[in-house]
Amino acid sequence: MLPPSTRRSLPMALLRAREVIMAHFRPMLARHDITEQQWRVLRVLAESGPLEATELANRASILPPSLTRIIKAMEEREFISRNKVKDDGRRALLAISPSGVALIEELSPERAAIYEAIEKRYGAVEHERLLDMLESLIQSESAEG
Amino acid sequence: MLPPSTRRSLPMALLRAREVIMAHFRPMLARHDITEQQWRVLRVLAESGPLEATELANRASILPPSLTRIIKAMEEREFISRNKVKDDGRRALLAISPSGVALIEELSPERAAIYEAIEKRYGAVEHERLLDMLESLIQSESAEG
């Protein structure tokens, strides 16, 4: 079997797809001076409630060293707070702050509109199907495989 | 319409999918001390022949500032060469060197085997279909949309 050309390789296709999608969201994030990763952290915490760093890193798909830096920056801007877990000096619970919630709520309408526009252009059925196929790929390739 | 949960958003799904796929290739790249991006540059040049920086950046999905650094590193390791374009002092043609070609050839079998394994686990038909859907998404979202 020939290796795929760069024009038809899964890693490249996934990378490009992500780029064209994120291009729609970047202006919104830039206007509020937060990065894509900080936005992911906020949304995960808003959805899931307080989490420990490891679990947050997993859910937001951010590596631990990056999360350490992101947490630090977001604490300084008071978007999140941290509380030590008693009985275990290593862990800490990270929680979204009221300003963090306010930011989420402020951006939600625009965020929904961007998603709608993408669905409209690409097709709602195809969109759902693509999500299913990606989930399936992630399943088949993650862990022991 | 509600904004999607982080568990079912296109950007997150694309990111995770790429991660699980790249996890299979990273050990190979690490053994040869090249980065994922350097590997993309090599493959694009091997496939397309000599290119100018802007075109190479587009085809490899690498931003110009990153490409500048990558080119510098790869020139020092003599994987690629650069030749100024006469009649335009700004441009230069970047070309893969014999050692670059040798590296590609050395890695090709393992690369093909990894792709085959992915196809086998995920399904060849699904794999092709996913590539089609990603291409279609890229089409529908890129540029003017």
Added chain:
DNA sequence: AAGATGTAATTCACATGTTAACTACAAGAT
């Protein structure tokens, strides 16, 4: 020919990705 405009590439500054090493703490084994 001089100035205005446009383009290719680089540089800068800062954030994140990535791997390895390290610290701090916890829990189990002897």
Added chain:
DNA sequence: ATCTTGTAGTTAACATGTGAATTACATCTT
């Protein structure tokens, strides 16, 4: 009780991502 092993989180070092500013060169205009 000490020692080992394991786990959570951080730090370090380097590469890349990202947007803005800058440099170098071309081209167009007048």
